[in-house]
Amino acid sequence: MKPIFKIASAFLLLAWTSIAVKAQTTTADESWELAKKQAATEHKLIFVDLYFTGCMPCAQMDKDVFPDPKVASLLKDNFVTFKSDILKEEIGKKLSMKYGVTGFPTFLFLNADGKVIDNAMGFQAVEPFMALLQSAKEAAKKGDFKKYSPQINEKDYPEFYQQAYMAGKRNVSFEVVDAYLKSQPSIVAEVPFVIITGLKIGRQYDDLFLKNITQLSKDFAKGSVSSHVFTILQHKRKDFEKTNDLTGFKKLLAEAKPLYTADEWTKFEGILLKDFGVTKSTNNPYTLQK
Structure with missing residues (x-):
């Protein structure tokens, strides 16, 4: 993995645990197993940074946030850090x-057994990122984990979903996804949840998702x-605009605000x-004027 920032940020290397060095001589999948073993041995949590080369917010985290002494110290003392390029590495x-x-960077917070504490997406400034790390520590101490299964088993997922992530074949028809989801005993179970959110399943499941938002928020990251939910609200805005119902839209926003x-x-x-x-209108200077 090529560093995006200069060696001037060498302090970051102190925060990165020895797993980063081991990753140079093992496969990415093996490094992941080593990270979990190290976390168990050192009684630490796992911080996962999923990124790709060319991702600007990812580079900004590397340049402005991870080298910060407070961030580096908190990571070093409490987490085993694992970085993976989602375009180049199988893990x-x-x-x-x-x-x-669906967004990058994505940060995962787990314990050594692979139980999920939470996740976060996008650039995080120093103070909000520190708050995320502290929150993960406190939740783990309380035993507050999400309902994701701790192991990665590709057989748990339908072929179209595996191909979407493992082979980049994301152009899946709604009919295929819909048929699978309708065959499942619970739409709020783990696999249906990641399919809906991971493939950004459209309007047909928006109301069902919002109806179960309290349970989903409790069970998943x-x-x-x-x-x-933000994607759904963008869909809903268009519906409320058709009837110019700003009051109704604001009411819907108020219900989502606690998230x-x-x-x-x-x-x-x-x-x-x-x-x-x-x-929305556009001014075309080439339009003929009467």
Whole structure:
């Protein structure tokens, strides 16, 4: 894995545990197993950074956040850090498939047994990132884990979903996905959940997802749930705009607000409400004037 930042950030290397060195001489899958063993031996949690070369927010984390002395110290003392390029390494693809990852960087917080504490997506400034690490520590101490199964078993997933992540074949028809989901005993189980969020299943499942949002938030990672809810709210906005029902849309937003931090909500609410109901128009200088 090529460093994106200069050696001036060498302090980061102190935060990265010895697993990063071992990864140079073992396969990525073997390194993942070593990371779990190291976490168990040292009684630490696991912090996973899923990224790809060319991802700007990923590079910004490497440049501005991970080298920060407070962040580096907290990671070094409490976590075994595991980085994987999701375009080049099989384990990165498998982890992305396992948790229905759609945005990068994605950060996973797990214990040594592979039990999920939570996840987060996108660039995180130093203080919010520190808060994520602290929150993961506290949740693990309380035994507050999500319902994901601890092991990665490709046979748990339908072929179309495996191919979407392992082979990049994401152009799956809705009919294929819908037939699979309808065959499942519970739509709020782990595999249906990651299929819906990972493949961004469209409007047909939006209401069902929102109806079960409390249970999904409790059972699965916050980052995955909140990211998909934001996608749903973008769909819903178009429906409310058709009837110019800003009051109804704001009511829906209020129901979703508890999923987000104050900073997240300020950003997302601003995006969702900006120019609500305003007809989008373009000024073409080449249009003939009467």
